[in-house]
Amino acid sequence: MxxxxxxxxxxxxxxxxxxxxxxxxxxxxxxxxxxxxxxxxxxxxxxxxxxxxxxxxxxxxxTKESLYRQVVQKIFLDWLKAADVFDHADGPAEGIGAYIDAKMEISRRHPEGSKVWASEVMHGAPVIQDYLETTLKEWTDGRIAVIERWIAEGRMDAIDPRHLLYMLWATTQHYADFGHQIATLNGSTELTDAQWQEAKENIKRIISRGIGARD
Amino acid sequence: MxxxxxxxxxxxxxxxxxxxxxxxxxxxxxxxxxxxxxxxxxxxxxxxxxxxxxxxxxxxxxTKESLYRQVVQKIFLDWLKAADVFDHADGPAEGIGAYIDAKMEISRRHPEGSKVWASEVMHGAPVIQDYLETTLKEWTDGRIAVIERWIAEGRMDAIDPRHLLYMLWATTQHYADFGHQIATLNGSTELTDAQWQEAKENIKRIISRGIGARD
DNA sequence: TCTGAACTTGACCATACGGTCAGGATGATC
DNA sequence: GATCATCCTGACCGTATGGTCAAGTTCAGA
CATH class of the missing domain: 1.10.10.60 (Homeodomain-like)
Known part of the structure; x- marks a missing residue:
């Protein structure tokens, strides 16, 4: 509203x-x-x-720092909200696939936010350390529980949920954070709609098969 | 010497x-x-x-910029050199596995370099744009050819080589660039030897299965 | 022991930065 | 149209930064 x-x-x-x-x-x-x-x-x-x-x-x-803090907080909240798709899924292929789609969409539409977040974390998270320790940790633990349930139900292989989450974050955020490198290797052109689609399909396919998802 | x-x-x-x-x-x-x-x-x-x-x-x-330029160049050369393992392999599981091991070792031993590189690229590569356009592009094209050969030989599924490479870079470098976030989620402790080993095994397993590697 | 090239450094400079402030402009309310 | 809280901004300030320089120090080789 x-x-x-x-x-x-x-x-x-x-x-x-x-x-x-x-x-x-x-x-x-x-x-x-x-x-x-x-x-x-x-x-x-x-x-x-x-x-x-x-x-x-x-x-x-x-102050400059207070402005920066609010920028990072806003990014973090948007980023967490978009991650809810994870829960409304029946199995790993659907849930993780939706999560990959959502995060790739953020990487495409709001690469600046992703870069600010990456920069902040790379420099030791001086401003949002408390968020890492509280909100992010809680969110992560919740998602780990979901993945462990999927494993227990035999819907995917016994993959360490933490490293799977890191892989999802790394892969999707890479398209924002390293967008300039990717564009340069793409003939100094931004990825087209079709190429973004390919990227998403590739990631979803590799990870879905890689974890043995069988929703 | x-x-x-x-x-x-x-x-x-x-x-x-x-x-x-x-x-x-x-x-x-x-x-x-x-x-x-x-x-x-x-x-x-x-x-x-x-x-x-x-x-x-x-x-x-x-100048500060000339010092910075030499730092980035040194990182880039180390990073390229360590990537040669890719070629001395028979098939995708072996080659990509060795590459993941090598890059994870760099992420563990020299996270500073990875962060400087990430920072430079995130800010539009003002200093090493020419490296991206020449050396990195050539190296990438060479590796793409290797992957395409593997696909042609039926040693792995028909995955877009570019997106596979991006996934390898993203996943391995994430452990350096986001090491602080990972440590925080790990109870504010650096990963142990065993955890690094787990990380490598997880990545290799997911990607190897994900691309249908059959050396 | 002398010479000179390579190296070292405290003191200095111009600039650019984050931040402040006093005074002015605006517009909702009565 | 008077009041007043909110908003706006040019001019200013102390500090820290990248960079310079001239006066040294060191040491290999003649």
Missing amino acids: PESSNSPPKSNSKKMRRQEAEALILSAAEKVFSEAGFGGATMQLIADVAGLPKANLHYYFP | PESSNSPPKSNSKKMRRQEAEALILSAAEKVFSEAGFGGATMQLIADVAGLPKANLHYYFP
Whole structure:
């Protein structure tokens, strides 16, 4: 219901509402942080991308770090939400397949978020360590229980659920985080619709057969 | 033959040889760049880690960017070299298995390098774009040819070689790049020898079965 | 012992950065 | 149209950064 409009943020009208301004800044910040990293990003550049004076950013977000924290939190929540498909499935091929589709769609539509997350974790998660230890751990444990149930029911081979999850994350996020490398190897062209489809099918096929899924 | 010594770089003796000093600086730089990213790293911190005055770094490496470039180049060459195991194999299970072992060993022993590479690519490869377009492309094309031969010989299913390679890179490098997240989910403990072994076995098993390898 | 090239370094500089602030603009409410 | 909380912003500040430099130090070879 409170969905923000998708129109280009070109509005020159003064007096934005708080929610609107924060969304605009967060969007610009996500792009800049993903392109330059936390250390390489500057408040001035984020302001330029958002089309606002730098001082205005500090009105909504007191510090660079607080802005960054909110960017990462937003990404994490979107990412967790999209993972629910895992549960509404009967067996591993269906559940994991749907999860791969969902995560590949995120990699395609929101690669910036994936890159910011990767950068944050690679640098030791200084800002979202607590999320890793609480929310992510709980989510992971829940999914591990589902996979163990599938194994117990003979619906797939006895694969270590942890390493399977890491493989799913790694493979799907790779298409966002290393999208530039993939595009370069693709003749310096972004993947087409068909190539994204191929990628998804390949991943689903290899993993589904690899774990001996038999829903 | 011209292998540098493995002794701790604590030497206080003056007048290092050029090779020795450069190796010391490159090692410190790799660590700092991997922890902070290019933008977040400072020459002062690299100097502190190397145990040298900052001005000395600029004697060997004129600019921060030139130092960074050499760090990335060194990583890339090590990484390519370790990939030769791919060719000296009879079939996919053996070749890909050996490649997974080699890359996992790199992820375990030199996670810093993997992180620097990931960071560079994620930010659009501003420094090593030419490597992607030439050396990496050639290496990739060579490996694709090998995989296509295996497929033609009926030694594995008809999987798109590109996406298979991306999956191998993604999965193995994930253990370096996201090592902090993995350790956190592992009860805030680094993976043990046995857990690394499990990880390798899981990956090899899933992919080997997933592509229908029959050496 | 002398020479000179290679190396080392403390002090310094210009710039760019994150962040502050005072004062102005806006618009909903009465 | 007066009030006032919210929002906006140009100008400014202290600091930290990448990089420079000139004055040293070291040591192999003559």
